[in-house]
Amino acid sequence: MAVPEQNATPPAPPRAAIAELLRGVAPVADELGARFAAAGHELALVGGPVRDALLRRPTKDVDLTTDAPPERVLEIIKGWADTHWTIGIEFGTVGLRKGGHDLEITTYRSESYDPKSRKPVVAYGTSLVEDLRRRDFAVNAMAARLPGHEFVDPFGGLPDLGRKVIRTPGRPEDSFSDDPLRMMRAARFASQLGFAVAPDVVEAMTAMAERIEIVSAERVRDELSKLLCGAHPREGLALLVDTGLAARVLPELPKLRLEIDEHHRHKDVYEHSLIVLEQAIAQEEDGPDLVLRLAALLHDIGKPRTRRFEEGGRVSFHHHEMVGAKMTRKRLTALRYPKDVVTEVSRLVELHLRFHGYGNGEWTDSAVRRYVRDAGPLLSRLHKLTRADCTTRNKRKADRLRRTYDELEVRIDRLAQEEELAAMRPELDGNQIQEVLGITPGPLVGRAYKHLLEVRLDRGIIGHDAAVAELRRWAAEQETAGQGTGDAR
Template sequence: MSEASAPHAADRRELTAAQRNAVAELLRVSPVADELGRRFVRAGHELHLVGGSVRDALLGRLGDDLDFCTDAHPDETLRVLKGWAESIWETGREFGTIGAQRDGLRLEITTFRAESYDQVSRNPVVVYGTSLDEDLKRRDFTINAMAVSLPEHRFTDPHGGLDDISARMIRTPSTPGESFGDDPLRMLRAARFAAQLRFAVHPDVHRAMSEMSADLDRITAERIRDEFTKLLCGADPITGLRLLVDTGLAERFLPELTGLKLEIDEHAQHKDVYEHTLTVVENAVSYEEEGCDFILRMAALMHDVGKPATKAAAPDGRVSFHHHEVVGARLTKARMKAMRYPKEVIAKVTALVALHLRFYGYGRGEWTDSAVRRYVADAGDLLPRLHKLTRSDCTTRNRRKAAQLAADYDALEDRIARIAAEEDLARVRPDLDGNAIMELLGVPPGPVVGRAWKHLKEQRLEHGPLDRDAAEVELLRWARAEGLVE
């Protein structure tokens, strides 16, 4: 891409970095992209690198997934790819998309679209277009409405996307009202791109998001879930979350987040629970070791949603939220179920919300080794995330208090490590298995074995490991008390 590709000469110096990024990224993928472009040209068709791929190339972050558009219809695209692609898939065929793989790159080639939308569900109805300009005009934002034609690398930017990348701004090719009227999910996508790219939303876009937020109700829960997940996993989820609340979009699918704005946090009187929650999410992001941990971020976001329902004021004016973690876990489960998250994801996030307050009180010196074992056993494989969530929940500005909480949790982790070195905390199980229980008591499989197993597990948690002889003595003592043996 040359400097002459820039839409305005005055912008050349500002856009040089973006252009350098694009050239470097395109050179990396051009052996495959240009070869594919030549195959389409020989077959009498156009091929253009388009949308997010061009945007990411300009930002210097192009990955191994490339998006193309073409005037070729799916059957024609398949003929071009046959014998060249290492693998081909047609899962997106109904939307005009054919997928392929070549030299480690995943390619998606989509026929030009002149998309229209079902006026009830707002799901896209595929109508093939006839030109690149028509295809770019229907796209959601200007930063996604640019193309590089192949193999000649001609740059097309009819809506000023390059300017908006330079300004780090999210705008729509048509008016925001027209764009969001076509597909209300684009409002959520605007917040998602703000979170992913750290871009600002243009005031006109922000205004339309606020005025049209109720239109999001026409979108399926699954589509909303997928966009929200990407938002929460963005580089700056706080910006995206604030947009959702400020525009009223959160009220349409995650009202618990908006509801936190009115609640005062008893641990940090200087900020409301909403601000505290955003800080906890930000803290949780800082504890991630590699990539996005959605379960940790979602637990951080939902950890205090039980506070509005449990708020109580004492005669002295102090505010409390007793058992908000229990209520919050229930609300989290219901909300994530409504958003169609998988059961295993819901279970993990809900468990973290339920456990996030367990640590408070440890610093008073009341925890026995038994309490530590139960903490580890209840957390299970979520323990590393629980450590991070609990530390993230400390948002007090009181340095002495913050230091004390950090020291207390350091002490708890050290204590867990010490006990783990002496016992198998990763597998807190009874000292006798089901077969040993049945043999010793002379009983068949059934409820008695389950009750005995549960009793031995409680003994294991309370007292630590027992040797075989001691475990058998305890089992027989329990069985006699239950009238199972003489």
């Protein structure tokens, strides 16, 4: 559970916060509020933007809510909005652009799930307070009416912001029954805001964890990604594990809590993984890196399956990186992550132990080239993951590992300058191979190209003439072996 920060800045006064939120868009929002009022309908700022304004957090969203049904909203904005769109209209949302500002208007509504359904059933409402009641948490159940900016907080969201606590507007069991994804959202807000989750909310999450299984993988994935990219992911992940939600959406994570006995000791893999995640985050340069964070969290998930008890109290996890890479691919695919994310994260998991074969610098230049080749565009992330994976409390060992990796990076930089490692191509391309061997396009060209790439990795840049000679030597060897130039001109 997240722990509230001590001596935290209190929430901004509501009127000042709303004024700041609307700075720049106030004329548009107030004019729109007046149009709705003239048409006999309500309009209010609502939800996350109000919460963030009160927390003095930047926000780009202007979310509005109204008692007018979507068809009526379209009538009210007709001729006033510069443009509008209806991509979410089945859920009661209409988007519009006015004077360079994008606004979204959602009709008061209530959502609930049939016990066997993965999709919410949407019903429209007529009361702002009832609309706020159906929202996930009290800190998101605040609004400001337009055009007068009257602050509406029927469920104590403002005091919750001051106390840094996540609490539901009504009974958490009712809230989670309406939308089970809110259980994961509680963990996500613990990560993003660093707030504590109220005990009754944690109890309901634990009792109702199995309900998360009716939610689509895509929605679960999105919440998990937001949680991981928050400022306090450890708190959110711990909440998922402790309530049993992780066992249903990311079961590999709680399984890292391996039993440790007095005869066979090894590090706490679960705690180690959370530390690696935090140490990887500390190296980020341009904001949250989802691929790096997923790789850091999942890099050791192959250990439970590969644990073996050895003589003398030793414990081994042979090939856990290979097993873990396959498990990572399977889990992220099940969560409907994009193919590039699945490929990149599983590749990092597969490579995360490669550096430990470097020893005290015994790698040849050929081995360094292969390290760079195998990492490809993931090299920078692999550097960060490898450094993050050092969690030993032995300062001398930690310093030695750091110095050794510093040395490896220096060697990579030197070879990169000398040999253009980023390109990492043979010195002859496919057309040149065909010309030298007098062959047409076919499998032999690919085999020759692959051979010259191995030569490039082993020996570095040898020059055009030497590459031609090596190609002819290899081709003659293929002829002798009966695998030669059957597709020659």
